[in-house]
Amino acid sequence: MRDAKKRLRRTMMFLNAQKPGLIKDPYIYGADSLMLDLEDAVAENQKDAARFSLFHALRTIDYHGAERIVRINGLDTPFWKEDIRCAVAGGCDGIRIPKTETAQDVKIVEQQILKAENEFGRPENSTLIMAAIESARGVVKALEICEASKRLFGIALSGGDYTKDLHTHITGTGIELMGARQQLVIAARAAGVQCFDTVYTDLENEDGFREDVNTIHLMGFDGKSIINPRQIHIVHEIFTPKEKEIIFAEKVVREIDSKKAQGIGVFTVDGKMIDIAFYDGAKRIIELAKASGVYEGEL
Ligand SMILES: CC(C)(COP(=O)(O)OP(=O)(O)OC[C@H]1O[C@@H](n2cnc3c(N)ncnc32)[C@H](O)[C@@H]1OP(=O)(O)O)[C@@H](O)C(=O)NCCC(=O)NCCSC(=O)C[C@@](O)(CC(=O)O)C(=O)O
Numbered sequence: 451m452r453d454a455k456k457r458l459r460r461t462m463m464f465l466n467a468q469k470p471g472l473i474k475d476p477y478i479y480g481a482d483s484l485m486l487d488l489e490d491a492v493a494e495n496q497k498d499a500a501r502f503s504l505f506h507a508l509r510t511i512d513y514h515g516a517e518r519i520v521r522i523n524g525l526d527t528p529f530w531k532e533d534i535r536c537a538v539a540g541g542c543d544g545i546r547i548p549k550t551e552t553a554q555d556v557k558i559v560e561q562q563i564l565k566a567e568n569e570f571g572r573p574e575n576s577t578l579i580m581a582a583i584e585s586a587r588g589v590v591k592a593l594e595i596c597e598a599s600k601r602l603f604g605i606a607l608s609g610g611d612y613t614k615d616l617h618t619h620i621t622g623t624g625i626e627l628m629g630a631r632q633q634l635v636i637a638a639r640a641a642g643v644q645c646f647d648t649v650y651t652d653l654e655n656e657d658g659f660r661e662d663v664n665t666i667h668l669m670g671f672d673g674k675s676i677i678n679p680r681q682i683h684i685v686h687e688i689f690t691p692k693e694k695e696i697i698f699a700e701k702v703v704r705e706i707d708s709k710k711a712q713g714i715g716v717f718t719v720d721g722k723m724i725d726i727a728f729y730d731g732a733k734r735i736i737e738l739a740k741a742s743g744v745y746e747g748e749l
């Protein structure tokens with residue numbers, strides 16, 4: 451389960467499970483994860499139809515390695531238990547819990563997943579969990595949510611519902627999301643899980659999207675929820691280490707290893723001060739480059 455929890459998730463693309471035309475071949479666009487939505491994208495009177503489509507898609511379509519996460523309906527609805535049964539019976543890779551507010555929410559979903567794994571003969575613990583945080587209460591409880599289950603691989607900010615709860619709205623500047631973004635990354639890092647940013651809904655504003663992705667990349671997020679294939683290449687470009695960064699990271703790793711053997715703790719690489727504190731960051735860049743398929747070195 452450890453490797454699956456840590457896999458590369460730069461892009462998590464939402465698609466409406468109600469629309470067979472969307473769920474039949476979305477892997478062609480190359481998002482790292484697909485978020486098959488049974489929640490807000492699906493009209494209230496179409497939940498059963500969406501679930502049947504979803505089950506059929508999971509059972510019959512080869513998604514060519516793209517991760518298949520199902521966003522279930524909220525725990526305050528009559529739908530979520532049946533959503534879990536269908537998603538697990540279909541063999542999804544994970545469940546996204548919407549509007550998560552407490553560790554208890556995660557534990558309740560975990561129990562239901564286990565029940566479904568047993569009912570449909572799927573290996574126990576094969577279904578991962580991620581929790582979307584969409585309220586002020588959820589942000590405050592982020593750390594306990596992150597630590598609620600061994601199946602949980604990450605948390606995601608959901609800006610639309612969150613800003614509504616905060617009595618503000620999405621401005622496009624990101625100012626209304628700053629506090630939550632920072633708190634979620636800190637909680638996720640403290641718990642050792644991944645952290646994903648919210649969707650950017652203005653599809654026509656490519657410059658604004660780029661700026662948004664640059665910001666969350668610098669803040670330490672692992673990736674972003676997206677709504678449209680045309681957003682994928684921008685996120686992948688920003689989240690994939692550049693050649694210059696990779697070369698510098700290699701030098702840092704090699705120099706730290708060699709200087710350690712010589713009993714030297716602090717020195718410079720390309721004019722920049724380096725000590726052991728830079729080791730893990732440099733290693734992370736190399737690992738990310740490897741996972742993104744752009745590493746040609748030997749480390
Ligand atoms: C926005 C739009 C209708 C525009 O459609 P358009 O057709 O005008 O787009 P085009 O660019 O023209 O499409 C070109 C080609 O790509 C295909 N194509 C488009 N989108 C695709 C896709 N997603 N997957 C696969 N394929 C796709 C399309 O079929 C076409 O294929 P073809 O005809 O063959 O050329 C469409 O994208 C879409 O439905 N997006 C997903 C919306 C959704 O699920 N929302 C719910 C999740 S958010 C939420 O709930 C809030 C949240 O919870 C969030 C949080 O948690 O952060 C919170 O609280 O904030």
Ligand SMILES: [Mg+2]
Pocket residue numbers: 490548584608610611
């Ligand atoms: Mg939402």
